[in-house]
Amino acid sequence: MKVMKPREASKELNVLRALNQRQAYSFEQKQNLLNMEKGFIGERQFDEMGEKYLEQECVMLQDLSLTIKGNTVQIDSVFLTSEVVYIFEVKNYEGDFIMKDGDIYTVAGQEISNPLTQLNRTSSLLRQLLQSWQVKMSIEGYVVLINPACMLYHATPADPFIFYGQIQSRLTEINRRQRNEPWGIKKMKRLAEKLIEEHNKEGRIQIKRPAYTYEELRKGIACTRCSSFSVQVNQRSCKCLVCEHSSSLNSAVIRQIEEFILLYPAELLTTEKIYRWCGQIIPKKRIRGILSENYTRVGNKSGTTFKKESK
Ligand SMILES: [Zn+2]
Incomplete structure (x- = not known):
């Protein structure tokens, strides 16, 4: 088995993580971040x-994130074999749930959004995409309930759920069904490359962001280990005064710049902006040096504006 597209934390999750450090989060916001984590x-x-x-x-x-006929779909996990495209919607639900007339409720009677609806929509759109590429492969979709402490009452064996205790045997079954014929493997790899190509086009699409302004966010350098802003800056390194974690000054500044780019993707980088963003504790000359070494200069007049080279 080959992982051709490894998982990364989504941009949305990274934005929420950064804001959590620099903003006073409400209970709901913290809960939302915890759910995403x-x-x-x-x-x-x-x-x-x-x-x-x-x-x-x-x-x-x-x-994978794909736009198919104007619809955006996000698939948690895709396994490709030479005959079948398996798609998985992974849910880390915890506790007891009840299935009734195709809908899912908590034991307290509150309806939750049904992952099967999402799975059916994804399967249907992916099928249309493969058809438009003239790829003849069948699609099988499953909802994986990954948490051992999740119980779904009244689900039947015909429902496409995979419970924690079934994961190993289901994966072994997929393994057993795979035929290692060269032409099938070639077809599978070509399809994987096409899907990754489609996914990469998605990078340019804007994500949903909560509202925040530059002024309200906390400025400074946060410790990567404990998130404290009590960081002491020395000539070449910085050290957290709470947990004593230390890192090189350059890497700490680059981390702040990357966070700034994540939160303000449309802004150009200037020494002044990054100086303020880092809490006005690092000499401007140093910041200018780091910017010109790691980012691309924009325009040739003032020479003080930079941007990140897009990949
Ligand atoms: Zn620390």
Whole structure:
């Protein structure tokens, strides 16, 4: 098994993580971030199980975003074999749920959004995409309930759920069904490359962002280990006064610049902006040096504006 597209934390999750450090988060905002972190942990767990149990020559694409006929779809995990495209919606739900007339409720009777609806929509759109590419492969979709402490009452064996205790045997079954014929493998790899290409086009699409302004966000350098802003800056390094974690000054400044770019993708970088962003504790000359060494100069007049080279 080959991972042709590894998982990364989504841009949306990274924005929320950065804002959590620099903004006073409300209870709801913290809860939202925790839910996203929990979802991400569940997806990583499923990746690891796939990497462990799929031995045959097949391909794993971890997290794909595609726009198909104007509709955006996000797929948590895709396994490609020579005959079948398996798509997985991974849910890290915890607790007891009840299925009733095709809808899902908590035991307290509150309806939750049904992952099967999302799965059916994704399968249908992906099928249309493969048709338009004239690729003849069948698509099988499943909802993986990755948390061992999740119970879904009244689900039937015909429903496409995979519970925690079934993951190993289902993956072993996919493994057993894979035929390692050269032409099939070639077809599978070509399809994987096309899907990754489509995914990469998505990078330019704007993500949903909560509202925030430059002024309200906390300025300074946060410790990567404990998130404290009590960081002491020395000649070449900086050291956290709370947990004593230290890193090179250059890498700390680059981290702040990257965070600034994540939060303000449309802004050009100037020494003054980054100086303020870092809490006015690093000499401007130093910041200018780091910018000109690692980023691209824009315009040739003033020479003080930079941008990140797009990949
Ligand atoms: Zn620290």
